[in-house]
Amino acid sequence: MKSAVEPLKARRIYLLLRDRIVAGELSPGARLPGEPALAAEHAVSRVTVRRALDLLDKEGLVQRKAGSGTFVHDTRAVRPIVADLSNVLSHLIDMGRSTDVRLLSFGYGVPPEPIAESLGLKPGERAQRSVRVRLIDGEPFSYLTTHVPEWIGLTYSEAELAARPLLELIERSGVTTERATQAINATLAGPEAAAALDLEIGSPLLTLTRIVYEPSGRGVEHLHALYRPDRYSFHMDLVRTGNDGERRWSPALGWPRTTDKSKSEKSKAGEKPTRTPRVIKQRS
Amino acid sequence: MKSAVEPLKARRIYLLLRDRIVAGELSPGARLPGEPALAAEHAVSRVTVRRALDLLDKEGLVQRKAGSGTFVHDTRAVRPIVADLSNVLSHLIDMGRSTDVRLLSFGYGVPPEPIAESLGLKPGERAQRSVRVRLIDGEPFSYLTTHVPEWIGLTYSEAELAARPLLELIERSGVTTERATQAINATLAGPEAAAALDLEIGSPLLTLTRIVYEPSGRGVEHLHALYRPDRYSFHMDLVRTGNDGERRWSPALGWPRTTDKSKSEKSKAGEKPTRTPRVIKQRS
DNA sequence: GGAACCTGTATGATGGATAATACAGCTTTG
DNA sequence: CAAAGCTGTATTATCCATCATACAGGTTCC
Structure with missing residues (x-):
């Protein structure tokens, strides 16, 4: 039986970065912090950071340029x-x-x-x-x-x-x-x-x-x-119903919309992500 | 700097079992598969399974009886x-x-x-x-x-x-x-x-x-x-709206009744008050 | 009682992830 | 051009989760 221990820290950093990218916090074209910086930030060795970046690279989320830096690549495919x-x-x-x-x-x-x-x-x-x-x-x-x-x-x-x-x-x-x-x-x-x-x-x-x-x-x-x-x-749209005394959100029934500009969502650095709603036009 | 490699398989099995318990698939009082069985099922060593069960035990989700087996404990606290x-x-x-x-x-x-x-x-x-x-x-x-x-x-x-x-x-x-x-x-x-x-x-x-x-x-x-x-x-309740041509679910606006999970009759062996602290600190 | 389970406990070996370090080659900047 | 970044690429060492194995002591059931 082959023993084990799979990447843990590396994968974790990979996932965190991935989230930030997909969530739009790091826009396409932006340059990620350098490997040394990321290593320090997550308190791991550069080798480990490197593995995380390699995963992002392999996935096409990121483009690495020797001597220059690591840049966010096309995220549209991942939306x-x-x-x-x-x-x-x-x-x-x-x-x-x-x-x-x-x-x-x-x-x-x-x-x-x-x-x-x-x-x-x-x-x-x-x-x-x-x-x-x-x-x-x-x-x-x-x-x-x-x-x-x-x-x-x-x-x-x-x-x-x-x-x-x-x-x-x-x-x-x-x-x-x-x-x-x-x-x-x-x-x-x-x-x-x-x-x-x-x-x-x-x-x-x-x-x-x-x-x-x-x-x-x-x-x-x-x-x-x-x-x-x-x-x-x-995703859902809510409308405010019930005036003050009983203020509450209710689902917007006429639901179709999502017309507005890409409203992305995300929070602070190093945090949890959430997805960016897709701009969708729907028929009918 | 302390190096690393944290439990992976163990924690994974812990989480999977935990899910099954919390989800109700394994009802309180039920006996889990034996350690050897779990080890085989997940293709890991018994030591690893053991660690997973220890976590569940520490959390109070499970009760281990030497010579007998491992049993699902009170899940109500975790609902x-x-x-x-x-x-x-x-x-x-x-x-x-x-x-x-x-x-x-x-x-x-x-x-x-x-x-x-x-x-x-x-x-x-x-x-x-x-x-x-x-x-x-x-x-x-x-x-x-x-x-x-x-x-x-x-x-x-x-x-x-x-x-x-x-x-x-x-x-x-x-x-x-x-x-x-x-x-x-x-x-x-x-x-x-x-x-x-x-x-x-x-x-x-x-x-x-x-x-x-x-x-x-x-x-x-x-x-x-x-x-x-x-x-x-x-949680949400849905009702069927729009007859056939355009069948669809819409949220039921009336207030959802809580999912009453009180399946009271199930008192297995002497019930135990177990008030387990929730600390999930592993490793000592 | 005894077989067949089970959980508890201990052991040594191993391998893969991670750390620490060093140096190369490229790019950007001034 | 040179300095200061950066990414690429090694090499070595450490650590610890996991494996494999063995045996103890409890429980269940016939």
């Missing part, structure tokens, strides 16, 4: 996709970007207890489990694990699942979907997800867990989605 | 706070949980370019930057970095900021807030955030970036929030 809170990204397709789905796994079995519970399954009852990866322009950005009660799952084939949206298939089976709940969170990539998303284990991931209910209140779909944060983020 | 998408968690306060805010940093300066842009500042214009940590029941769960145009920031004092919601202070200054945009994402904890949130560097974090605009369209607040995913998550 994340933006979806609204209901997870709609159809506007991307309209923009000519191609999305593709790859079905990694398909089968029936007894799901873990919490999922069974959310689907209202009796102990021992089976469900269909599928794992899919969604790609945009050939690059994977989401890793979806879905569970559907067996009696629904049986109404469509594996091939159909690979080709059509699951929810559409569910509705085709005669089930009406009406309500859903979802939770957004963050995790680290485990081995399978990391492999599927072309990431290293331990990379941060955005998480979305959604349960779709039919009118009777029975769950018909349990979705667990993992997103690469550098390629996907949730 | 994350749930907030709706507009970031309201008032219902928690209603539940008797106390929140507290600690002001870590306060000052004025020229913000990084993307933030300046979002606030509509001219190059060189200054803004107030504050860093706060929010605690619930004494435990930190969010790390907030806010930027406000100087002319607004000057209308309140540092003490006021530490005591009252920022948005309230902004509105008190005469500014009307009407619209906001926010993006949700994920990252890894950097050094400062990790320290403030009592985490290790490299832990996953939920990210929320919100920009609040006044009616004229000028930004008046830039918020960058980092949340511990094990203590905080976003």
Whole structure:
């Protein structure tokens, strides 16, 4: 068995720098602090900084010029996709970007207890489990694990699942979907997800867990989605509702907009990032 | 300078197991796979698995019984706070949980370019930057970095900021807030955030970036929030709108019912009061 | 009781990440 | 041109996470 210990500090610095670049804090063309400076800043040796920069370089995020410095390269290719809170990204397709789905796994079995519970399954009852990866322009950005009660799952084939949206298939089976709940969170990539998303284990991931209910209140779909944060983020517009006494933000329903100039977001140096919303025009 | 190489595989396994526990996949009382099994599953040595389990143990998530096995312990203490998408968690306060805010940093300066842009500042214009940590029941769960145009920031004092919601202070200054945009994402904890949130560097974090605009369209607040995913998550209810042709999910405006996780009946072996300190300091 | 698990504990070996240091060649600046 | 940066490239040494292995002592179950 090969032993281990993988880059840690190096990868960390790589990720931090990467975040700052993708977030727009370091604009294209800008020169990064020198290797000695970065080494001092992060209290590591220059060799380590160097490894981090090599990773950025290999990824094309940065261009190194001997004798001159390291410069931020084209970031446009790395700009994340933006979806609204209901997870709609159809506007991307309209923009000519191609999305593709790859079905990694398909089968029936007894799901873990919490999922069974959310689907209202009796102990021992089976469900269909599928794992899919969604790609945009050939690059994977989401890793979806879905569970559907067996009696629904049986109404469509594996091939159909690979080709059509699951929810559409569910509705085709005669089930009406009406309500859903979802939770957004963050995790680290485990081995399978990391492999599927072309990431290293331990990379941060955005998480979305959604349960779709039919009118009777029975769950018909349990979705667990993992997103690469550098390629996907949730975005929403809020409006102020309820005058003073009860001031609160509510989602702006007419949602389409995003017209304004690239409003980027980021915070201070050496901090956490967040993505830059994409300027998107949408049809309709 | 102390050299390095920190636990990697061990921590990874720790985090993965932790996720499964917190997510409910491994219910309280359940017995984890044995150390040899886990070692095989993750292709590591038993020593490494052991370290991961030690971390879980120290955190109180798991109880180890020599000769018997390792069992999932009380998870209720770890259940994350749930907030709706507009970031309201008032219902928690209603539940008797106390929140507290600690002001870590306060000052004025020229913000990084993307933030300046979002606030509509001219190059060189200054803004107030504050860093706060929010605690619930004494435990930190969010790390907030806010930027406000100087002319607004000057209308309140540092003490006021530490005591009252920022948005309230902004509105008190005469500014009307009407619209906001926010993006949700994920990252890894950097050094400062990790320290403030009592985490290790490299832990996953939920990210929320919100920009609040006044009616004229000028930004008046830039918020960058980092949340511990094990203590905080976003939750929302959706309803199906737009019949077939344009089927889509929209946020349910009525208040979401909290995800009641009280599956009371499960009292396994003698319940234990275990009040475990939350320190995750590893290495001694 | 005893087999078959399990967790606790100790050992030595190893290899890869990191540190520390030195020097080359290029670029920019004055 | 020369000085002062910078990146490229070695070399050597250290450290420690991990591996592999062995054995102890507890628990479960037949």
